[in-house]
Amino acid sequence: APSAEDHVNNHFIALINKDGCIYEMDGRKEFPINHGATTADTFLNDAAKVCQEFMKHDPNEVRFTVVALAKKD
Numbered sequence: 723a724p725s726a727e728d729h730v731n732n733h734f735i736a737l738i739n740k741d742g743c744i745y746e747m748d749g750r751k752e753f754p755i756n757h758g759a760t761t762a763d764t765f766l767n768d769a770a771k772v773c774q775e776f777m778k779h780d781p782n783e784v785r786f787t788v789v790a791l792a793k794k795d
Contacts, residue, residue: 726750732785737769744768766790 735748746755760768
């Protein structure tokens with residue numbers, strides 16, 4: 723695995739709902755990043771907004787994948 727200092731375009735993060743906040747879990751960062759309030763009902767939309775902000779950093783980048791893990795209703 724590359725070190726945290728290596729430039730890597732491809733790696734994974736997770737967005738989770740923990741105690742009413744949406745957190746970004748990224749092993750290349752020292753701690754989880756809080757992206758604000760969320761609920762079980764709004765989590766998917768809130769996570770999509772965070773993803774849209776990531777995409778704004780480099781609008782020409784097309785290597786971007788999103789996977790949702792959700793429980794079945």
